[in-house]
Amino acid sequence: MIHPHIADALKVPDLVRLTDDLVLLRFESMKVYSALAAVRRLLERGTVRPGQTLIDSSSGIYAYALALACHRYGTRCHIVASTTVDATTRAQLEILGATVEQVAPSRDLELDQKRRVRRVRELLAEHPDWHWMRQYHDDVHCLGYHEVADRIAAAFPGRALTVVGGVGSGASTGGLVDRLRASDPSVRLVGVQPFGSITFGSQDHHDPEAIIAGIGSSIVFDNxxxxxxxxxxWLDFTHAMSGSVALLREHAVFAGLSTGAGYLAATHEARCHPDRLHLVIGADTGHRYVDRVFARHAQALDPAALKPAEVTTPEEMTMPWSTMPWRRAACPPRWKEPAA
Structure with missing residues (x-):
């Protein structure tokens, strides 16, 4: 197949068998699927028009995905970038035609995210013709994963399936599983979170190393x-790092920090449910984690020696790794707040 644009090639994930009951859904950059489908749908609806500026904030892979989608469909792109966006990513964004501004450095995820949202609002007030993509709140970002779900269903017909992935904005895990359950309600979904994220109640736990950008949040995400x-x-940085290093050492897969966290969680789930096939979402490659993760591989823990604390409520969770049955419960009212 000859693709009309590089984004159409990059979006397609590979299915890699790790063990008999563990498969990796390996993306080059996962949110390309989401951004392409979102921009295309918004253009079709007339919500945005060619040449219009699309704006959003990002901690990394969504910025790259949106810049690619804007390049593909002829719209402009402005990114309010997190402190976690590295020089390599920023250079690519700028060459692709995106304008980029980065918030002041902060080790605090809540402050970083709130600064970015505040800046987006300021820019929208200055440029009312710009369109805010709202990747965390507009469910148009879930659409792209329906195609991926159909591919998964075709690849594993009749298998009892569990999807394991970072929660983040909710679009990828939600979009995949919502589509899969339309034909098979028994599909299980295991969400991976960092300590410090408000999404499932770990905001009172501080990871002294760093919160894992991209799979957690300090603000409520409607998606x-x-x-x-x-x-x-819930896993801390050291456990996620150990999962990433183990994935490279044991399976030669060079993937990002959220994939390492998912791999560790999926390995545990597979031990508990050996009758099911576990599909781990690998959101991106490991290139932007070389210094913080892979250069420190000697510090990685042995995954075989790790296991989570099993808790029944968020209040019982403990670092460095906890797991809890959620049982498809609704969001507790005390965790809700107006959308950012």
Whole structure:
């Protein structure tokens, strides 16, 4: 197949068998699927027009995905970038035609996210013709994953399936599982979170190393549909790093930090449910984690020696790794707040 644009080639994930009951859904950059489908739908609806500026904030892979989608469909792109966006990513964004501004450095995820949202609002007031993509709140970002779900269903007909992935904005895990359950309601969803994320109640736990950008949040995301999740895992940075290093060492897969966290969680889930096939979402490659993760591979823990604390409520969770059955419950009212 000859693709009309590089984004159409990059979006397609590979299915890689790790063990008999563990498969990796490996993306080059996962949110390309989401951004392409979102921009295309918005253009079709007339919500945005060619040449218009699309704006959003991002901690990394969504910025790259949106810049690619804008390049593909002839719209402009402005990114309010997190402190976690590295020089390599920023250079690519700028060459693709995006304008980029980065918030002041902060080790605090809540402050970083609130600064970015505040800046987006300021820019929209200055440029009312710009369109805010709202990747965390507009469910148009879930559409792209329906095609991926159909591919998964075709690849594993009749298998009892569990999807394991970082929660983040909720679009990827939610979009996949919502589509899969339309034909098979027994599909399980295991969400992975960092400590410090408000989404499933770990905001009172501080990871001294760093919160894992991209799979957690300090603000409420409307695209997270809590009732889709069966089980939650919370992991600290060291455990996620150990999962990433183990994935490269054991399976030669060079993937990002959220994939390492998902791999560790899925390995545990597979031990508990050996009758099911576990599909781990690999959101991106490991290139932007070289210094913080892979250069420190000697510090990685042995995954075989790790196991989570099993808790029954968020209040019982403990670092460095906890797991809890969620049982497709709704979001508790006390966790809700106006959308950012």
């Amino acid at each position: 997270v549909r809590h009732h889709l999740y069966d089980t939650l895992h």
